Structures are given as structure tokens and as C-alpha cells.
Amino acid sequence: MSVLTTPAGIATGAADALRRRPGADVAGSAFKWLLIGATVFATGFLAVLLAVMIVDGWEVLSGNLWHFLTHGFSQRSAAEAGVWQGILGSLQVALVTGLFAVPTGVATAIYLVEYAQGSRFARIVELNIRNLAGVPSIVYGLLGLAVFVQTIDGFTKGKTVIAGGMTLAAMVLPIVVITSVEALKAVPDSLREAAYGVGATKWEVLSRQVLPAALSTILTGTVLALARALGEAAPLILVGAATGFMSFGDANVLETFTGPYTALPVLIFNFARQPGADWGVNAAAASVIILVLVLAVNGLAIYLRNRFERQW
Amino acid sequence: MTPPMPQNTSDLSAADLRTSASRRAWSAGARWAFALAALVTVLVSALIIWTVASGAWTFISQVAWGNLTEIGWFPRRGLFDLSTLLVNSVQISVIAMLVAVPSGFGAAIYLSEYAHPKVRKVMKPTLELLASVPSVVLGVFAISFITPSILTNFFDDINFFNKLAAGIAVGLLVIPLIASIAEDALRAVPVALREASSGLGARKVTTSIRVVLPAAMSGLMAAIIVGFSRAIGETMVVTIASGGGDTSLFNLSLTESGGTITSAMAALGLGTDQVAGNNLAFQSLYFLGALLFAITLVLNMAGDVIVRRLQNKY
Amino acid sequence: MNPEKALMTDEPAAPDILAPSESPAHTRIDVSAVAAMAGQRADTETVFECGDINVYYGDFRALRDVTLNIAAHEVTAFIGPSGCGKTTFLRCFNRMNDLIEGARVDGAINYHGVNLYQDEVDPVEVRRRVGMVFQKPNPFPKSIYDNIAYGPRLAGVKRSALDDVVEGSLTRAALWDEVKDRLKMSAYGLSGGQQQRLCIARAIAVQPDVVLMDEPCSALDPIATGRIEELIAELKTEYTIIIVTHNMQQAARISDMTAFFSVQANEMGQRTGLLVEYAPTSLIFTNPDDPRTEAYITGRVG
């Protein structure tokens, strides 16, 4: 018999030939389990990560959490140190980041999708955005140091929350633009045409129809971008967050934006650099806090997106 | 409802067909505001290039060229051997790829070819969540778990700070990125090709390996390139787990510590040199930044070109 | 007794479930009875016997109670309006519907007397014997040679024998002369008609028993269509062919038997496909039994 069953041979041998043979697909099952293993590894390490950090930071998390959350950094002893300044600093930086990145990013996306689609300038901007998205975060730190801290220090007052926030704004700008572009592209043209059809100007179409329709997706992208900024340390190190402590004493909250500052991920880095096991406990405990914070913000964004996901 | 119409069409003048001035002004103003924002994104790029290029130029024009190749990275002593840092960067990134590519691709193939839609619906957001794990946390994970709990079982004399743990942690960090690009590439392969293969009596494993993977090859290559670029640019994990020091000796051993381009930058940024101002050690920060920028730009553009070609293929 | 009902193998299976043709009659349709009912000549060998096939996509029933037989070495054409389930039914013959999430086939299809829809049957083995050509040419992004060699390689054909298989298949698909000088070049460089003939060559390279074709000419120009029709006429000496077509002249030209499907909407507005008439092609196009068939082929509906 030839390797390939001939048509004539099939009629008589059909029953046997079609039978599911045990072991015929061992390779297939092995492959599948390999893939499942890879998937479990790829996603499961988050659980391991959380567990390790909780165990390592348990001393602080179980007994000392309130003190840890409400006290500032201390050079003297690990037990005295807390992450309060880091949390506040991170939130302030995130606020500034949002103020700079969101309007710029969304406006850029609107320009790309609604005004200049396919034009030469739009292509340049798009290429530019894609390349910016791949620039390592520490390079943004250099930008912040040279431009925001040194060149325009009249505005930023040097190594301040404002400079840090602007630096991270530059970093997350591509994320905001890319998600906003997708959101706007998802709005069907029929909606625009309907609005034009009743005599609206372009601005009216945009502000009353297109933007409201795209808002939830844009919002999700913004939240994701801010979550990214919350976890980032490298650029902030270059623009001064590491050395800083918030200046307390003065009652005016606004002034803290132009004073020295620190951020939660930078604090973790500081804890991790200190010699001694008790600092390690602090690093782990602070890691748990930042993980919970970042995962919660991200989870919220993803939940919102799935919730408001619209079928056109 | 009838719209208000001129009684007599002969009364209609061009002015009647013009929108009111304020509405037109708003519309035109908005256009310029949006264009300005788009210009800002270009400005950011221009400023980055100007910053690293001018800083790097200051460094290059002052440094003694021999000091760029005399082995060892001791910026304050004027020794700026690039190979010391480059070797460590590449070693750590390769380890990262060895961790991230198999599991990232495995997860991508599972999600695109095997997983039930419900499973995929849960796993895709989970991968996104993973992508947001702050890198400092993975740095802490490397020194508090990967080295002491795992690597010490295999290497007796492993350094507390070592490239291997840093590489593994960076690998964990880039898994979601690689998995996500790879999954996009696999999903872009038309169902028709899978059906053609099944129709010829191929099993799923055969279809996946012989048809889907080759068809998605360029996208998978892009995933590796972009992942590598991300690994090269990763700073905090390496600074915490391998290259915390200001200086670095040349060594090839993976169980030893070693600074990378990025960790050297972080160290320079943290150091007191910054206060001292424009000395050469601090200027090397910009030089390294320029180098890193150039490397990642080339890698990302290559990845981008490949992805774009993929999009036009089917 | 209703002959098709015998096919519903509800009763506990005999030890040898994969009963070959000569095994107990209760697992099989009474071929001659069904054939007679369906207007089929009883003298030809039967390849497929379908009894009460229902196909569901999730809760949606796409096809209702289809019963027909397919004879060996004949061309059977499926015609009918869009959405009546022709593709769905065609994909039942090599269990391609298994690949669609949520698709479910009820009923039995006996292939040379073996019910394809029982647990013991390996769908992969079925597809080696029942090949398929799709509506849109779908060559692999590989060389012409590797496209043809893909199936034989799976079947374990030796490297030394591959060249002959490739040449033989391309020759039978009337493509050899056009591509013999560029076998190593990408299949994507071929024209649409050439790509479809390549897909046919690829399907017959594994020496299947049956070739299923889902509107193989719908993406082609008239000249390319003509070549494929000639090819089908030649192939039927070796293979059993089932073809879905929207083109009634085509069905009239190339097929021996024709099945006309139609759709019927239920109270809830769900449109379910059903078999209206199955008869020799010459009869269907000259003297159809069912008024719905007549309406369709004379162009009054559909």
C-alpha cells in the first residue's frame, strides 16, 4: 500500500482508518500543555510577586502600617521611616502630569484624526509619536533635567513637582495620543455626517458629537497613562525626586508644588539601596502599597473600558 | 417642520449662506489650537534630540578619546569605557529575552490559537495589568527573591547583586509587551489559512507551527526587537539588582554585578557630580543618553517597519 | 418505517461502533430507499448518507433536517439563495464545523458506512480523506512547491517522492505548465485563478476520496472559471466532488446531481435553511418538482 491511501482503499478500510487512535496526537497535547505552562508563568508571576512582597513586608504591613503610611522619610532608622511624602508626592506629580499630558495628547489626537488625516504633517506627527513611545524613560529624565529644570527654571523653580510632572507628561504623551486616536477612529463617520447634515460647524460636530462619544475610551487611556506615571522612577531620579523631602512647615499646599519632593517609586528605590534587612522590609511593604495602588488604578481603567465598550 | 426659507429664492444672497462670524471663528480657532498641540509633540522630540546631542557633543569634544576604550567605567576618574557598559547591557537584555520570548510567545500562541474566548477575555486584561507593574518593584523582587531564594541554589558564589537576577527580572517585565505584540501578529493571520491547513488533515499543533507561526514571523520578529529595545532601556531593575554602584569593572560573568548604560545614567543622576555642574563626569550622562536614544530608536524603527509591512501583507 | 430515522444511533453502540459497510443495518440508512426517495439512481456507489442533519450556531438553527445521499464519482451541486446554509452543510462533510466556536451538528453522516459524528472518529483523519477548496483562494504564504507539498509532508510522504507528487498534482490541476519554472516562488505572485487552481492541486495532492468546493469560482473571471470547470469535469473520474455554487449555469454545466436549498423564517424571524429538492441535474433544471425550485431557477426568487 502506498503511503497515501488511495481512494479505492478507503471504502473498505474506512472504519479503521477514521478511528481516533490513542497517542495519535501526543505532540499536540504536549504542545498545548507547554503553552498553558508558558501562559501560567507569564501571568502567574504577578501572584508570586505580590506574595513575596507581602511576606517580606509583613512586619510593617501587619504591625506598623498606619505609622508607615503617615510618616515621612527618615535617614536614622528604618522603623521610623514611612511613605507619606512619597504617596503625596506621587499624587501631586500625577496631577501635574495629567494637566500637561491630557490636553496636549487629546488635542493632538483630534488634529490627527479629524483635521489632518493622511496629510504630510500628520504622517510626520504619527511617526514622531510612535518613536517617542519607544524612547526609554530615563532619556525623558535627561529632557526634564536639561529643559524643565535648567532652561525654564523661572517657571518650574528647578527640581520641583512641576518639573517632575512635566517630565512624566512628556513620557506618557504618546500613550495618551495613541489611545485617543483609537477612540476617535472608533466613532463612526455616520455620526459626524448626521451632525454636519443639520448644519453644524466642524467645531460643533467635534465638541457636541464626536468627543462625547469617544470620551469614555479617552478617559480610560488617560487613566492608564497616569498609572504608568505613578510607577515610574527613573526619570524622576534625574529631575531631583530622590534627594528631596517635602518642605513642611508652611501651611500653603500650593507651595509644595515648587518645593523639593519625592515620589513613591523613588522612595522604594531609596529603601532598597539602604544596607540592612529592616530597610528591605520597608522596600517590600512599600512595594505592596505601590502595587495595590497601580493595579487598582489600572484595574479601574480596564473595568471602565469593558463596561463602556460600545458596539457601533 | 419646514425650515425657514426665503420667500423668494431670488432674494437669496451669498451672505445668507454664510455661517455667523462667531461660529466660524470658533471653528477656525479650534483648528489652530489642535494643530499647535500636534506641534508640541514634535517639539518634545526635537528637544530630546537637542538635549542629548548637545550634551553628548560637549562630552565628546572634551574627553580624551583613549579613555573611552580603557577598560572599566570610572567616570570620576575620567575612565569612560563604553564596552564595559555595553557588554552588561547586552548580557542582561539577552537573558531577559531568554526569559520573556518563550513564555511571551507561548502565552501569545495559547491565547490566539487555543484559548476559549472567555479565557482570552480574562487573560488579555491580565497581561495589560502585568505591563503596569512598576519596575522598582521588580528590582526589589530580584534582590529579595530571585537571587536569594532561587539562584543561590544553583550558583554557590553568586554575588548579592548580579546580572543574572537583573536579566530575569527585566525579562518578567517585558513578557507582557512581547506577548501582546506577538498575539496581535498571530491574530492577524487570516482564518482562511488555518482552515486550509485543517482541511488538509493537519492537527492543530501542526497548523500552529507550520502555518500560523511562519505566516506571523515578521510580527514575531518585531516583538523580539521591540522587547529587546525595552530591555536595553530598562533602568530601575538593573540599578537596584545589578549596577547600583557609580563605577563598574569589566567582567563577563553573569553571577557578578555590573552596570549598564541605564544604571550608569541613574548613578550619575543621583551622584553629587550633578551639583558640581559641568564637569566631564556629569556630561557623560548626556553622552550615554544619546547612545541609548540612538540604539533604541534604531531598534524601534526596525520593529515598526516590520509591523507595518505585516499590516499590508494580507 | 421512516428510513432516515434508523440513522439516529441513539441505542447503545455495538462493541464495534465504527461499523464498516457490511455491519448491522440499524446503524445505516437503507441506501436504496433513501436514494429512491431522493430520486437518485441506486446503481452508483454511495459515499455519504446524511440523515436528519441539523446545524446550530449557538442557539441559532442554521439548517433543518437535511437528508440526502452523495454518490461516488459524481459532481453534486448545492444551490440556493444566500444564507440558506450551503456552506454550513458542506462543512459538515469533513467536520470543518468543529473548528467554529459554538457550532453543533446534530444527526448522522455516514461516510462509507461509518458515522462521522461519533466520538471515536478523529476529525483530522476525516479531513485527510475529504479535502476542501474554499471560496476565496487561500494559498499559504509559502512557495508554490511548499503549498502543494504541505499535505503530503503531513502524511509522511518521503522527500524523494515529493517532487513527483507536486508535479502530478499541479498537472492534474492544469497548472503545471504555467508554474513549472517558478515552483520556488511565492504562491502570492500567482493570479487569482492560478491561486485557486493551486488550492485545488493542494487539495488533491493528498489523494483525497472526496473534494468539497465552496463557490470555488466566485472570485474569478469567466476565463479562469472556465478552466476550473474543465478541471472539475476531469477530476470527477478520480474523485467525488461536492460543489456549492451561486451560478446556476455552472451547476447545470458541471454537476450530475443538484440539491436546492432554501430558507424559511420561523415565528421569531430566525431564518433556517432546508433542503427543498434533490434530483439529477437534468431534471432539476428542466422539470423541477417543487414550485420553489422552479421559482428560483427561473430567476423569479433569490
Ligand SMILES: Nc1ncnc2c1ncn2[C@@H]1O[C@H](COP(=O)(O)OP(=O)(O)OP(=O)(O)O)[C@@H](O)[C@H]1O
Ligand atoms: N460562524 C457562524 N456563526 C454564526 N452564524 C453563522 C456562521 N456561519 C454562518 N452562519 C449563519 O448560518 C446561516 C447559513 O450560512 P451559510 O454561510 O452556510 O450560508 P450560505 O448558503 O453558504 O450563504 P452564501 O451563499 O452567502 O455563502 C446564515 O444565516 C449565517 O448567518
Ligand SMILES: [Mg+2]
Ligand atoms: Mg457560502
